Amino acid sequence: MVEISSGQLAKLFDLPKPTIRHYVDEGLLTPKINETNGYQQFVERDIYKLYQIVFLRNIGFSIEAIKDMLKSDSVLPELKGSIASIDDEINKLKAIKNTVVAIIEETDDIKLNEIQFIEKENRMLQKLPQTIVKKGAVDLLEAYELGYSHLDTFFFILDDNLIETVYGLSQKGSEDKVLPKGIYACKNVEYLNDTQLEKEIASFLQDPLLEISKGNEIVIYENIYASLGFSDKQLVTLEVAL
Structure with missing residues (x-):
């Protein structure tokens, strides 16, 4: 029978x-003691046991839980019960990956303070209740109570008369407004304060490149994913359909 030291096992x-x-020390491994030198010696059974411990730790079980599990003949009941939590972790990791991909895609080709012409897909929007729009901004806590997350985009749309309406993304069938698929003139600017943003909007609307636009309706939203790609910038996107 092969015997290895604690260093070799590690x-x-x-x-x-x-x-x-x-x-x-926790009693999960029980090595033999070499009578000659007093060193701990581990056998093949200990290697199997350590694999089991590491596997259970990776699933998320605590040391105490593992000690209790290994007192019974089978760990299958606990493994079966862990599937739901594993699925939750997988979904969390997928959501994290999707966020990372969105940040990269949104930031990779971005040009600050320049108009870019970008094709957008249909975006279904639902009007937000006035109770969560305060002083020209969305109350994020109240929006959260309505089911919105901190990564959701809120669209501030100014019509021809500069009347502002605020929307969140919605599912098809519950929309109050649709931003149709097509080419949009987009300008990403760094938000510093409301006065500076108003000047950016006015400058954007006066740009000669927008002479071919379908109207003066302007879409304004905080570009959260692009902002997350920078160390210390809060970016706002201005859009006009062409």
């Missing part, structure tokens, strides 16, 4: 030696 599993000592 190397085999790419673990720090103190972790092996911790598992021994």
